[in-house]
Amino acid sequence: xKTTRRAALAAFASVLALSSAGAGLAQDAKPVKIGYAxxxxxxxxxxxxxxxxxxxxxxxxxxNEKGGLLVGAERRPVEVIAYDDRSNSxxxxxxVERLINQDKVDILLAPWGTAMNLAVGPLFDKGNYIQxxxxxxxxxAPELTKRWPNSFWLSGTAASWAEPVVELMDEARKxxxxxxxVTMISVADAFGIDLAKAARKAFAAAGFTLTYDKTxxxxxxxxxxxxxxxxxxxxxxxxxxxxxxxxITESAQLQGFNPAVMYVGIGGAFPMFTAKFGASAEGLLTHxxxxxxxxxxxxxxxxxxxxxxxxxxxxxxIVTYAGLQAMEQAIERVGSLDNTAxxxxxxxxxxxTVLGEISxxxxxxxxxxxxxxIRDGMVVGLGPRDVPGAGALVAPKQPxxxx
Amino acid sequence: MNTTTLRPYLAILAAAGLxxxxxxxxxxxxxxxAIGTLNYMILATAWGQFSGPTRYVSLASVVFFGIxxxxxxxxxxxxxxxxxxxxxxxxxxxxxxxxGLATLRLAGIYFVIFTFGLSEMVRQMVTWYExxxxxxxxxxxxxxxxxETIFWQLLGLLTLVLLGAVALHRSRLxxxxxxxxGNEPMAxxxxxxxxxxxxxxxxxxxxxxxxxxxxMAPRWTYIDPAIxxxxxxxxxxxxxxxxxxxxxLWGPLLxxxxxxxxFEILGSHFPQAFALLLGLVFIVIVYxxxxxLSGRLSQLLARPAPDLSLKEPHHER
Numbered sequence: 001x002k003t004t005r006r007a008a009l010a011a012f013a014s015v016l017a018l019s020s021a022g023a024g025l026a027q028d029a030k031p032v033k034i035g036y037a038x039x040x041x042x043x044x045x046x047x048x049x050x051x052x053x054x055x056x057x058x059x060x061x062x063x064n065e066k067g068g069l070l071v072g073a074e075r076r077p078v079e080v081i082a083y084d085d086r087s088n089s090x091x092x093x094x095x096v097e098r099l100i101n102q103d104k105v106d107i108l109l110a111p112w113g114t115a116m117n118l119a120v121g122p123l124f125d126k127g128n129y130i131q132x133x134x135x136x137x138x139x140x141a142p143e144l145t146k147r148w149p150n151s152f153w154l155s156g157t158a159a160s161w162a163e164p165v166v167e168l169m170d171e172a173r174k175x176x177x178x179x180x181x182v183t184m185i186s187v188a189d190a191f192g193i194d195l196a197k198a199a200r201k202a203f204a205a206a207g208f209t210l211t212y213d214k215t216x217x218x219x220x221x222x223x224x225x226x227x228x229x230x231x232x233x234x235x236x237x238x239x240x241x242x243x244x245x246x247x248i249t250e251s252a253q254l255q256g257f258n259p260a261v262m263y264v265g266i267g268g269a270f271p272m273f274t275a276k277f278g279a280s281a282e283g284l285l286t287h288x289x290x291x292x293x294x295x296x297x298x299x300x301x302x303x304x305x306x307x308x309x310x311x312x313x314x315x316x317x318i319v320t321y322a323g324l325q326a327m328e329q330a331i332e333r334v335g336s337l338d339n340t341a342x343x344x345x346x347x348x349x350x351x352x353t354v355l356g357e358i359s360x361x362x363x364x365x366x367x368x369x370x371x372x373x374i375r376d377g378m379v380v381g382l383g384p385r386d387v388p389g390a391g392a393l394v395a396p397k398q399p400x401x402x403x
Numbered sequence: 404m405n406t407t408t409l410r411p412y413l414a415i416l417a418a419a420g421l422x423x424x425x426x427x428x429x430x431x432x433x434x435x436x437a438i439g440t441l442n443y444m445i446l447a448t449a450w451g452q453f454s455g456p457t458r459y460v461s462l463a464s465v466v467f468f469g470i471x472x473x474x475x476x477x478x479x480x481x482x483x484x485x486x487x488x489x490x491x492x493x494x495x496x497x498x499x500x501x502x503g504l505a506t507l508r509l510a511g512i513y514f515v516i517f518t519f520g521l522s523e524m525v526r527q528m529v530t531w532y533e534x535x536x537x538x539x540x541x542x543x544x545x546x547x548x549x550x551e552t553i554f555w556q557l558l559g560l561l562t563l564v565l566l567g568a569v570a571l572h573r574s575r576l577x578x579x580x581x582x583x584x585g586n587e588p589m590a591x592x593x594x595x596x597x598x599x600x601x602x603x604x605x606x607x608x609x610x611x612x613x614x615x616x617x618x619m620a621p622r623w624t625y626i627d628p629a630i631x632x633x634x635x636x637x638x639x640x641x642x643x644x645x646x647x648x649x650x651x652l653w654g655p656l657l658x659x660x661x662x663x664x665x666f667e668i669l670g671s672h673f674p675q676a677f678a679l680l681l682g683l684v685f686i687v688i689v690y691x692x693x694x695x696l697s698g699r700l701s702q703l704l705a706r707p708a709p710d711l712s713l714k715e716p717h718h719e720r
Contacts, residue, residue, distance in 0.1 A: 041678060043629075084674035089623045089630050091670070094435055098671060101432030115541065118625035140543065147545070188530060190540040190627055197538055215534055217527075 031079040032069050032337065034060065035105035037095035037120075038112050042087025046242065048112035050270055051135055051316035054308040056109055059324040061307050069328065072335040085111055089119035096120045100127045106337045107327075114138055114190060121148055128340050132327060134319040134365075137161065139194060145363035150343040154319050154365040158194035159202075161287060162239070164371035164383030165263050166202035168285060168393055169235055173208075177260040177396045178234040183212035185226060185248075186239040191266065195239040220244055223251040235261045242267030249277060249284070253400045260396035261285065263371070269314040274377040281374045283397035288315020289372020289381025291389035300354040301378075314379035319368055322353035326360060356388070411569045419562040426551040434550050438622075440663040441557040445564060445615045446636075447643040447655035452568050453608035455649035456580040457601050459511050462637045463502070463518035466525050467495045467609040469631035471616025473529065476542035476626040484548070488617055495613025496606050503602040519634075526632035533628070541627040548621040556618045564611055568652055576600060646688050648695020657696055 036056060039048040060080055068075035081103045085092035092111055099105045100123065108124060110117055110133035117136035124131035125148040132152040138144065141153035155161075172178050182203060186196035192215065203210055212230050216223075218241065227248075230236065236259040238248050245267035252262070267273050268286025290297050300321065304312040312318060329352070330345040331337065346360050358365065369381025373394060380391040426434055446464055454460055474491040482490070506517050533540050571577045583590040583597045590597055620626060639662070647658025665684060669677045692699055 040674060082674070083670065084677060086670075086677065088633065088635075089625070090439065090619075093622055094439060094667075095670070097432045097435040101430050102671075115625050115627060115630060118541075118543070119623045121624055138541075188534040188540075189629075193534060193538060193540045217530070 031077045032071065032107065033079050033081060033103060033105040034107045034109065035081040035083075035099035035103055036109035036111070037083040037085045037092055037099065039087040039116070040084035044085075044087040044113050044116070047135065050272075050310075050313050051320060052110075052112040054304065054310055054312065055317055055320040055324065058304055058307050058321065059328075063328075070332045071337060081105060085116060087116075089115060092116045092119050093123065096123045100129070107339075109324075110136070121151060124148065124151065130327060130339050130343050130346070132323045134316040134323060137191065137194075139198075141364060142362075150339060152323065152343075152346070152360055152363045154323050154360075155316065155368075156364045158191065159198035160384075161370045162195045162198035163202045164369075164385075165237055165285070166199060166206050166208070167383050167385060168263075168371055169203075169208065169237075169261060170206050171393050172235070172261045172395045175395060180207065180209050181211045181233075182208050182235040182237065183230045183233040183259075184210055184214075184237045184239070185212075185223075186215050187218055187220075187241050187244055187265070188215040189218045189241065192239045192241070195265070199237065199239065216244070221247045223248050224255060227251055227255050227257045231255070231257060233257075233259050235259055237263040238265055240265035240267070242270060242272075245286075246273065246276060249273075249281065253277075253280065253403060256400065258397070258399045262397055268374065269372070269379045271311040271313060274311075274374075278377070280401050280403075282376075283394060284374045285371060285382075286374060286379055287371060288313070289369030289379045289383075289391075290314050290318060291369075292375070292378055292380050292391075294356070294389055296354050296356065314372065315369075318354055319365055322355040322358060323365070325353040326351035326358060412566060415562060415565045415569070419558055422558055423555065426554050431550055434554060436663065436667060438550065438554050438557060438619075439666075440660055441554065441561055442615055442619055443639070443643055443659035443663055444656050445557060445561050446612055446640045447647065447659045448561070448564050448568065448652075449608040449611040449615075450640050451644040451647075451649040451655040452564075452571070453604050454644070456577075456584040457604065458584055459507070459601070459605075460515045460641065461518045461605075462515060462634075462641070463521050463609075464612055464640045465632055465634055465636040466502075466518075466522045467499065467612035468616035468619075468636060469522075469525065469628075470495050470498055471613035471618075472620040472623075472626055472631045473542075473616075474613070475546075475617050475620035476544050476631075479544050479546050479621070484546075488614060491613050491617035492610050496610045498613075499606040499609030500602070502609075503605040507598055507601045507605060519637075522632055522634050522637060526628045529628045529632070541625050543625055544621055544623065546621040553618055553622065557615070560611065560614055560618065565652065567607070571604075572652070576603070580604060642685060642688070645695055646692065648692075648697035648699070650694065650701065651697040654695050654697035661696070 038052050039045050060078055063069050063078050066075065068077045081099060083095040083098065085095050096108065099108060108129040110131050111120060112135050114136045117131065117133050121131060121144070128150060130150045131148065132154065134154045136153055137155045137158050139157045139159060141157050145151055145153060169178065169182060184196065184199060186192040200210065212233070214226065240248060245264045249264055263285040266287055268284060269288040273281065297318065300318055301312060304317065326346055327342065330342045330349060333349065334341045334345050347363065350357055350359050355368065367387040369383065369387055371383040372379040372381045381387060381389065382391050382393055425437055446468065450461065450464055471491040474494055475487055478487050478490055502521060506514055509517060579595050579600050582593065583595060583600060587597050623630065643658040643662045644655045646662060647654035647656065649655065669680050673680055
């Protein structure tokens with residue numbers, strides 16, 4: 001009995017010792033603590049490992065190269081504390097609490113994805129931390145920026161990702177490549193539903209008729225029946241997730257499904273998509289997009305490859321990085337790590353980033369590409385049409401090359 | 404069966420009274436840990452109260468937890484909070500009644516499979532409804548309920564569950580349940596009605612889980628079927644109850660506490676190897692502690708069970 005109790009006490013004491021170990025580091029250089037919890041495991045790990053983590057690593061790498069983060073008069077070294085939220089909301093909440101209260105980080109970086117960001121939003125807000133994310137997309141973004149004044153929903157609303165697709169279809173119709181009839185499928189999950197809903201409205205407003213409009217469950221891999229049903233479609237859009245985006249493209253190639261305009265959803269702008277389909281994906285429309293004639297964009301891509309060893313995706317990556325640059329410049333201007341002061345500077349100032357000069361007055365990123373066309377393995381940004389540097393739509397899409 | 408002393412009730416109330424000061428003493432990180440631990444304690448105890456005596460392994464904990472959470476997502480901004488909790492409670496009970504009527508005549512092994520299938524089915528049904536009827540998947544829960552309030556609600560619920568468990572253990576129903584768990588055909592010969600007793604217990608246990616889900620939901624802001632009906636939770640609850648052992652009332656409490664500490668240590672110090680280490684720990688538990696910690700401790704102490712005991716009087720089989 002005694003030994004058991006003593007062992008239990010010892011175990012408990014070591015728990016306490018372990019959890020306070022992080023607090024006792026040398027304070028000489030007073031490093032800036034940067035913390036984040038993203039999904040290293042679970043269903044979100046693929047997205048987080050493509051769009052979010054490499055850019056956090058790149059930013060920290062660049063800071064270290066400069067000798068640290070400039071706060072006031074001195075450059076302070078950065079110390080990174082990273083946890084895994086295991087794609088679970090409750091774990092994300094716990095990890096962010098730990099970062100705020102135990103690790104006492106100066107800057108919190110946002111997790112990947114809409115659900116995780118909403119789960120930790122109240123904690124960021126309570127601690128007045130800046131929450132800046134390129135992977136949180138919700139129609140309630142305008143309302144959330146008011147509720148959480150230090151939050152930046154860089155990617156904006158779900159509707160803003162569907163409307164440019166309709167715009168491009170309209171352009172193809174004006175050029176005579178397609179008629180009034182369009183077909184659409186969507187994944188039965190948050191993003192797919194929101195986008196499909198917005199697209200239905202926009203298609204109707206533009207005078208299109210949806211001749212086919214079906215949802216399919218998450219995890220569907222066989223699309224041959226669907227594509228057979230619409231095999232003569234001239235215009236096709238799929239608001240899909242990465243695994244289905246790949247399966248739909250593959251099925252279309254196998255069955256010789258060749259619409260004049262074809263849009264595929266999330267994943268089309270990811271390097272893994274290009275790696276899989278190579279030149280055969282040329283001319284497909286998908287999400288995101290870059291201005292491939294812009295030197296800053298090209299330099300960013302090169303730097304990303306050099307430091308992280310990976311090609312960035314053509315959508316959220318550059319937005320994530322531009323956001324970090326804006327925050328860094330705001331910190332330099334404010335001269336302290338007071339997050340609310342930094343957020344106010346971010347909302348009022350202009351910043352020189354890889355996306356050019358940007359303003360975050362709306363707490364969203366005003367001009368980023370949300371629909372583009374795959375060319376030479378990258379996505380060239382086409383829409384919204386008013387984004388500077390928008391490319392021209394190349395239509396009709398050429399039939400798939402023989403396999 | 405000593406059924407007269409008030410000591411266990413007073414002990415539970417005193418412990419709860421002391422713990423109620425926690426939010427005033429610790430920062431919000433520790434409060435978060437405490438909330439997670441209390442939640443697991445409630446679920447593991449509720450699970451153990453049904454599965455201990457009946458020996459039905461339920462993998463449906465998350466169904467009821469998720470139903471509670473979804474009730475908040477749907478009604479949280481419409482009804483006053485106590486009413487939301489009441490609706491969550493009633494919905495959980497209704498669902499448990501349906502499921503129980505359909506399944507509690509099944510032998511244990513089929514029950515496990517059924518409950519596992521149930522969680523996937525409910526998740527798909529909610530998904531279908533959201534896709535086709537409301538046409539929006541996630542739901543937002545913007546309720547200004549503080550961490551402290553959530554802590555106190557959970558503590559209150561746990562207290563009620565423990566008091567109820569002691570009362571149940573001392574009641575005729577509790578005795579009947581132990582007889583049923585020991586030998587069901589014999590219980591029938593005694594004129595007991597196993598199905599009705601099991602059903603009652605299943606409904607009560609499920610209602611508690613639904614309430615826990617409802618209390619926890621405001622912590623996440625955003626709820627979708629994948630979050631609310633995450634099957635991992637069902638397994639965690641089983642592991643916690645088994646680690647603690649179900650032969651004592653405090654077994655699941657101990658199991659939940661230790662697992663929460665373990666999750667925290669693994670998560671904060673070995674985030675990359677979390678799943679691997681957790682799997683190893685589970686294997687160790689099953690190998691070294693087949694009767695749970697409380698069973699092992701009782702064995703070590705080798706003294707007569709105190710009156711709080713839920714140990715079955717006999718189980719020769």
